[in-house]
Amino acid sequence: METSIRKHIEAIKNGDVKLEEFVSEVLERCEKVQSKYRPFITINKKPDLKKSKGKLAGIPISVKDSICTDGIQTTAGSKILEGYVPPFDATCVANARKEGGIIIGKTALDEFGFGTFSTNCAYGAPKNPHDPERACGGSSGGAGCITAAADFPHIAIAQSTGGSITAPAAFTGTVGITPTYGRVSRYGLIDYANSMDKIGVIGKEVYDAALLLSVMSGYDPLDSTSSEEKTDDLTSYVGKGIEGMRFGIPKEYVSDTTDKKVVSGFMKAVQKLEVAGAKVEETSLPLTKYAVSSYYLIAISEASTNLAKYCGLRYGMQQEIVGDFETYFSKVRTAGFGKEAKRRILLGTYARMAGYRDAYYLKALRVRAKIIKEFKSEFKKFDALIAPSMPILPPKFSEIDKLTPIQTYNMDILTIASNMAGIPSLSVPVGKADGLPIGLQIMGDHFAEGKLIQIGSSLEGR
Amino acid sequence: MEHICMLAKLNLTEQEKESYARELSDVLEAFKVLDSIDAKDEPAFHPIEIKDRLREDEVRRTKWNPLGNAKSVDKKYFTGPKIV
Secondary structure, eight states: OOOOHHHHHHHHHTTOOOHHHHHHHHHHHHHHHHHHHOOEEEEOSSOOOOOOOSTTTTOEEEEETTBOBTTBOOOTTOGGGTTOOOSSOOHHHHHHHHTTOEEEEEEOOSGGGOOSSSOSOTTOOOEETTEEEEEOOSSSHHHHHHHHHOSSOOEEEEEESSSTTHHHHHHHTOEEEEOOTTSBOOTTBOOSOTTTOEEEEEESSHHHHHHHHHHHBSOOTTOTTSOOSOOOOGGGGTTOOOTTOEEEEEGGGGSTTSOHHHHHHHHHHHHHHHHTTOEEEEEOOTTHHHHHHHHHHHHHHHHHHHGGGOOSSSSSOOOOOOSBHHHHHHHHHHHHSOHHHHHHHHHHHHHTSTTTTIIIIIHHHHHHHHHHHHHHHHHHHOSEEEEESSSSSOOBHHHHHTOOHHHHHHTTTTTHHHHHHTOOEEEEEEEEETTEEEEEEEEOSTTOHHHHHHHHHHTTTO | OHHHHHHHTOOOOHHHHHHHHHHHHHHHHHHGGGGGSOOOSOOOSSSSOOOOOOOOOOOOOOSSOTTTTOSSEETTEEOOOBOO
16 A cells, blocks of 8 residues: 555545545554554544545545544543543634544654653553554654554644654654644633643655644644644645754753764765755754753643643543542542652652742743743854754663663753753654664744755755 | 652552652653753743634534433433542
């Protein structure tokens, strides 16, 4: 079966694809991938095929399980939402369906997005198709997994708060685009940290990611933080060339803490950008050392507040009602939340306690303001910043088990600052080391997704 | 830890409390790096400028049943534990 989205679209237009047969075959293949790598929490066995025209007509789409889908279980990877079947679509899903996208399933993630490797999963961790003993990266690990493993045309709707698209894209050798905060409506997304959550895309090629992001983008009256900024057809930027563009490499992103094999693979790709006509210079983002702490303070403060709504009465996990409200509420939360969710609730509760709010949460927000200014200043000098997507190659599950929480949080060092600043980033695969994929990320100014697609596509096929 | 668990509405075992307390101490220690930065900037509550947008308060009919995901219901109501 053809895996190229562009060729599949052509085949659909030419009437060469019988939709029902095609979808039936795709679902069979999903089951096979599921038995090997576990990318899904739910496979949608009866997808809606009524809409047969549009920009995504006949294209199988998977949806991260933290995004609501009408009539399909949505758990956010947590036992506390087990059995929850939303009666509505998230706006991004509704937009994809309107354009003929076929929802084939819901992909695995770290519970509520709390993780770097997709190992904090209540329904099982997805395995990396490049080496099943290794993780796919998180938190959109299922999205990266199915995109890499799919032997059929497919694009994934993913989501990032602090690097949850870039990490799995890098570890699975796929393309991931994290758009500007507000570019895609968050209506229907199960919140992690409202001021940083962004819905984006993972695809096999830059074109695929550009296509789905174009369909999902735009102002939505149902999300007051969505942007009115004009949305282009982002596919028009694919293959435009990068002659004369200037890129900065932040020296903090290729320091001793980044694996030498990753840096080596990254630098080979930089040479390709130079051959394509770009000028590349070293630059510096001195505030990088404050990014992980300030990010986690904002994230845990917002997350612990958001998780207070799961009281076990209206949807998801519900138990026998005994005792008063406090007793029942505590019982359900204790049974429903996993280890990392509890850790973040405890940390967030502490950071928001009377007397600590100014020292932690507000201080972190002030540091974020500084980080945004630092990026803005760089984009006066450069078209984009480029760096390795992740500081390591995809790790083995046995290696992840040995990491302490703070060691894990520090693995986000290359993706945290851009996510906090709400700027867009695109991760593209740029070769392998030891048979494992390496990603290069391109970070641009707010709403510069088109330029990132232009740059990312220049690395494809080189 | 007892107080945080009470505020967070989590029932943890003594062993869990000890383990989380150690991890939280490590994380809070790492957060101390922020003490070394002088940040007087206005807090960035959002990464981009957010406009206040208020819609008309109109009655709209929904097609879905709000009780559809609840296990414990009584006619048109959710039922839950005693609050007062």
